[in-house]
Amino acid sequence: MKLQSSGQTVGVVGGGQLGRMLGEAAAPLGIELVVSDPTPDAPAAPVVREQIVGEFDDEGTLRELCDRADVLTFEIELADPDALTRVAKETGVPVHPHPETLRTIQDKLVQKRRLREAGVPVPAFRAVDSVGALYGALDELGYPAMLKAREGGYDGRGNVPIETRADVEEAFEAIDGPAMAEEFVEFERELAVMGCLGKGQTDIFPVTETIHEAEILRETVSPARTSEAVRKRVRSVANDVLGVMSGRGTYGIELFETTDGGILLNEIAPRPHNSGHWTIEGCHTSQFEQHLRAVTGLPLGSTTRRAPTAIKNILGDGPERSEATLAGVESTLARNRASLHWYGKQEVYKLRKMGHVTTVGTTEQTPGSVLEDARTATESLSFRS
Numbered sequence: 001m002k003l004q005s006s007g008q009t010v011g012v013v014g015g016g017q018l019g020r021m022l023g024e025a026a027a028p029l030g031i032e033l034v035v036s037d038p039t040p041d042a043p044a045a046p047v048v049r050e051q052i053v054g055e056f057d058d059e060g061t062l063r064e065l066c067d068r069a070d071v072l073t074f075e076i077e078l079a080d081p082d083a084l085t086r087v088a089k090e091t092g093v094p095v096h097p098h099p100e101t102l103r104t105i106q107d108k109l110v111q112k113r114r115l116r117e118a119g120v121p122v123p124a125f126r127a128v129d130s131v132g133a134l135y136g137a138l139d140e141l142g143y144p145a146m147l148k149a150r151e152g153g154y155d156g157r158g159n160v161p162i163e164t165r166a167d168v169e170e171a172f173e174a175i176d177g178p179a180m181a182e183e184f185v186e187f188e189r190e191l192a193v194m195g196c197l198g199k200g201q202t203d204i205f206p207v208t209e210t211i212h213e214a215e216i217l218r219e220t221v222s223p224a225r226t227s228e229a230v231r232k233r234v235r236s237v238a239n240d241v242l243g244v245m246s247g248r249g250t251y252g253i254e255l256f257e258t259t260d261g262g263i264l265l266n267e268i269a270p271r272p273h274n275s276g277h278w279t280i281e282g283c284h285t286s287q288f289e290q291h292l293r294a295v296t297g298l299p300l301g302s303t304t305r306r307a308p309t310a311i312k313n314i315l316g317d318g319p320e321r322s323e324a325t326l327a328g329v330e331s332t333l334a335r336n337r338a339s340l341h342w343y344g345k346q347e348v349y350k351l352r353k354m355g356h357v358t359t360v361g362t363t364e365q366t367p368g369s370v371l372e373d374a375r376t377a378t379e380s381l382s383f384r385s
């Protein structure tokens, strides 16, 4: 294998924060990125060779990406599997992960069915397409439960918890489309693991604990504060999940650890994921570098953890959309072993992911105290317009 300048070019559908962090990981490998995103000056734009402004499912835009790229990938589930398949066939540019895997994952019901068939443990669920069907499903699943839109949900949008029978109709109306009902999992904690399919290689990152509030990921800490037996079970489930995926790349795998130490799969993302951001500083190879190595067919890197590592997301606050100005940054930057990642979004609104702060501990530090460091490192940050 030889390196040349310029090296391989990866076309990425989506130019959000994941595209930006892919861009940051690409340069040391001699890889160039071209991204497509409908928003001009998307977060990835400053760190990639070029942004093509166009919708995620626009075939003209995809063709433009393929004109420049040796391989195509996506950092957003809104990419269109049909358009990707057609353009890949027409241009001969391969797409990783495989568009069929994207299609399976896009629909939470299809995804869960496929995983259950493969023997992956998942919460009990039912397809629901009417209020009557939802009542019937909940008679079987019991209350409380979670109603999920089959497609298009993210960061908890598209999920409606149902506490009692009295909530059913309102919940169904709120989803307003094809849905699935799922048993409410009484979990001890939530876990995530990034898995990667490379060229003839498989790799699984260290297991991470994820902390959500109101269904949005707020913090992660690795190692997860759980037993080695649970970590082992997670790795084994992750292996089974990767067996169902086709095409190379990094996959985010989110799981529940139940109160009896069991594992249930929550969902998969066919791309780098917020629960793997800690790997930038925390592992010898980050999820972003690993994704690029995988899709370009380079050997995968070592994903051993350097030290206990935590992150805290910087989420938008305030009721209005406003120009994004983050204040209090000096005190975060002045902290030992804290790294700031600002995604460069122009506008802030409530709960929008605007950045994150990572803290890497010493090898002697407990995960809990590294998480405390991350909390302290973000205390000074606030948005003002």
Ligand code: ADP
Binding pocket: 123, 146, 148, 153, 154, 155, 156, 157, 158, 159, 182, 183, 184, 185, 186, 190, 212, 215, 216, 254, 266, 267
């Ligand atoms: P999204 O696709 O929006 O990220 P998820 O389906 O992953 O949505 O759910 C987001 C969060 O909601 C989960 O991390 C978890 O905290 C909670 N959640 C989702 N499904 C369930 C469930 N069946 N039981 C309990 N909590 C759940």
